[in-house]
Amino acid sequence: MKDNFFQRVYEVVRQVPHGRVTTYGLIANSLGTRGSARMVGWAMNACHGEDDIPAHRVINRQGLLTGKHHFGQINLMQQLLESEGIEVIDDQVQNLEKLLWDPSKELDMRV
DNA sequence: TATGTGACATCAA
DNA sequence: CTTGATGCCACAT
Numbered sequence: 001m002k003d004n005f006f007q008r009v010y011e012v013v014r015q016v017p018h019g020r021v022t023t024y025g026l027i028a029n030s031l032g033t034r035g036s037a038r039m040v041g042w043a044m045n046a047c048h049g050e051d052d053i054p055a056h057r058v059i060n061r062q063g064l065l066t067g068k069h070h071f072g073q074i075n076l077m078q079q080l081l082e083s084e085g086i087e088v089i090d091d092q093v094q095n096l097e098k099l100l101w102d103p104s105k106e107l108d109m110r111v
Numbered sequence: 112t113a114t115g116t117g118a119c120a121t122c123a124a
Numbered sequence: 125c126t127t128g129a130t131g132c133c134a135c136a137t
Binding site: 023024025028034035036037038039040041042043044045047055058059060061065066067068069070071 | 116117118119120121
């Protein structure tokens, strides 16, 4: 099982640098499925069955912690981000463009 | 088999 | 500027 699609998403998320964040659209874009950012979120929904998936580093285009509700505890996601040195205010990541990590750009996923 | 849903993104009005 | 509607692909029922 584990379609390559999901594994790809997990792998990218795992490779997100510490203290850095990425967005669903960016991941979806790097996967080659631009616009299907939902699949990234959907994959994350299944990330509970995976091991170490820093889903808290994955946020939406607005830098909003949309998926915080799925961490089991709403404050948890913000706590984790702040713990990494990321400034989060009102469930929103500050300096998003500075912390934003583009896998298709920073990561050479030629294959 | 078909329908609905989903942690989003983008376009149009 | 804001709000609404559509698309995307995979999974669940």
